[in-house]
Amino acid sequence: MDLQERIQHIESRIQAACNRSNRNRKDVEIIAVTKYVSLKTAEKAVEFGCKHIGENRWPDAEEKVSVLATKSTMHFIGHLQSKKVKHIIGKFPYIHSIDRISLAKEIEKQALIQDVNVNCFIQVNVSGEESKYGVSPDELYSLAESLTPYKHLNVVGLMTMAPFEEDKEKTRPIFRELKRLKDRLNEKQIFNYNISHLSMGMSNDFEIAIEEGATFIRLGSQLVGKE
Template sequence: MDLQERIQHIESRVQAACNRSNRNRKEVEIIAVTKYVSLETAVNAVEFGCKHIGENRWPDAEKKVSVLSSKSTLHFIGHLQSKKVKHIIGKFPYIHSIDRISLANEIEKQALIQDINVNCFIQVNVSGEESKYGISPDELFTFAENLKSFKRLNIVGLMTMAPLEEDKEKTRPVFRELKRLRDRLNEKHIYNYKISHLSMGMSNDFEIAIEEGATFIRLGSQLVGKE
């Protein structure tokens, strides 16, 4: 399939997952992860309907940002080093990987300099895999409480990555737990607003994630290819 056909194919699968779970299709946004493709392919993806673009690393994103930021909403979805924050702030309206106070401090500092607010997801390592970043579920509520002091961070949701499973059904408990944690966070009224978003689900498991409440799914080569 070419790029447009892949996008249409993914769209049909997203719609089917929404139908199965009695969800409105408008509740789910697709982030096209373009780290492995050229600027030309990324621009074409936007022209074919991808409104959200995700990048994992600043060096990969640097050449694309100036072009894509005027055409789409940019999401930084990878692990973020504090020393790279100065490059990210002001270019990526969404950061999906807040997992430590030192990172929040640097985002706050750079956001104050630019006089902007930044939409942030708290990354939670629901599966407990050592290879994955994120705070543990047990740390979430204390961590969320500590983030209240940062005036330039808008906590809009939670993010997680499920294990890579041959049987996709095995990822369902991970996604279900992230939704439970978000709902519990709202019940605690730590913030004076409702946290709505769940960033979860990738190429291997996005349909399960949608069925369990994902509002953002992150799709790379299966959607945009590798060139």
């Protein structure tokens, strides 16, 4: 399939998952992860309707940001080193990987300098895998409380990555737990607003994630290919 056909195919799968879970299709956004494809392919993805673009390394993303930032919404979806924050702020309206207070402090510092607000997701390592970043579920609430003084950092949701499973159903408890954590965070009223987003689900498991409440799914090769 070419790019436009892949996008249409993914769209039909998203709609089916929404139908199964009685969800409105408008409540699920696709982030096209373009880190392995050319700028030309990324531009075509935007042309074919992908409104959100995801990148996870600044040096690789710089050219795409310069071209696509006015045509789409940029999401930084990878692990973020504090020393790289100054490059990211002002170029990526969304950061999906807040996992420590030192990173949040640097984001606030740079956002204050640039006079911008940044939409952030707290990354939670629900699966407990050592290879994955993120706070543990037990640490989530204390981290959330520590973020409340930062006025330029707008926590909009939680993010997680499920293990790759041949049996996709095995990922369902991971996504279900992230939704429970989001609901519990709102019940605690740590922020003076409710967070509403769940960034979860990738190419292997996005349909399960949608059924469990994902509002942003992150799709790479299945959507945009590898060129």
